[in-house]
Amino acid sequence: MTYQPPTRLQAAILDWAGTVVDFGSFAPTRIFVEAFASFDLALTLEEARGPMGVGKWAHIRALCDEPAVAERFQRRFGRAPTDDDVTLLYERFMPLQLEKVGEHSALIPGALEAIAALRERGLKIGSCSGYPRAVMNKVQALASAAGYQPDHVVASDEVPRGRPSPAQALANVIALRLDDVAACVKVDDTAPGLLEGRHAGMWTVALRFSGNTLGLSWERYQALARSERAAHRQRIDGELASCRPHYLIDTIAELPPIIDAINARLARGETPSAG
Structure with a gap:
């Protein structure tokens, strides 16, 4: 052949x-901002857009690896964000996403x-x-x-x-x-x-x-x-x-x-x- x-x-x-x-x-980015805010972590819409296109857990991991975001996490919790922390953020993100994805x-x-x-x-x-x-x-x-x-x-x-x-x-x-x-x-x-x-x-x-x-x-x-x-x-x-x-x-x-x-x-x- x-x-x-x-x-x-x-x-x-x-x-x-x-x-x-x-x-x-807008649907994923605004929910990332809200999910981080629920842990008393500031995140801008521009920062949330950075890793767009990858899976959402990987997106949150990438955000936590950003120096500015990692520094905020360090100040808030006294340590660097772990994969367990990423999972907690993801678990907060998911119900918010399901609730609000229809808005966008x-x-x-x-x-x-x-x-x-x-x-x-x-x-x-x-x-x-x-x-x-x-x-x-x-x-x-x-x-x-x-x-x-x-x-x-x-x-x-x-x-x-x-x-x-x-x-x-x-x-x-x-x-x-x-x-x-x-x-x-x-x-x-x-x-x-x-x-x-x-x-x-x-x-x-x-x-x-x-x-x-x-x-x-x-x-x-x-x-x-x-x-x-x-x-x-x-x-x-x-x-x-x-x-x-x-x-x-x-x-x-x-x-x-x-x-x-x-x-x-x-x-x-x-x-x-x-x-």
Whole structure:
């Protein structure tokens, strides 16, 4: 048998918060701030956004490893934060997340139309998230009621290793019975999610404005002047450059033409590893 590279995309693997739902990715970040506050530990929204994209326990561990946060913990408790402390914070985070995730789970404008356009092109829709299954169940139900039903969902606690490992993306490949990772595109707003796609051997598309890198609500984003958007594009493109995304776009609404561009590259014999 001879290897034949794919000539068209078979699937898009979409992130959730900041990609399809929750413009600005506020649901997890604000709850991190509240969870830390319940232990009398200050945490800014900007600090909470830092490790976004990884699983939530790992996110809290990364926050506790930040020098400024570790120093606050040391002052408050007289010692460095341990994994047991991270687990206590996580156990406080989870019920808050389950209670309040619905407040920030509206579909991102243009998402339904873009996903419909992908399906018209014959793509299956996979998905994965930094949320654990308990939270994903609630997010999925809300999204379904709003009209979004992906073909498969992989939560962060359903694989041995979370992002930037390729495990969640590859679990979608298996579940959707896809022929080749080169026939998949991973769409995400965070560095760990983009690296997940790269590590899985997929095409990758970075979203600049709907997620964590900009961190603004839809209303505040809409109010930005053209010059402000241009400045943010330049900054965000620089921040994500080390992830080597194949494409960068503002929001998922701009995804369908990118699918056409990738299909054209596949038809020419190009693969994601070459880009």
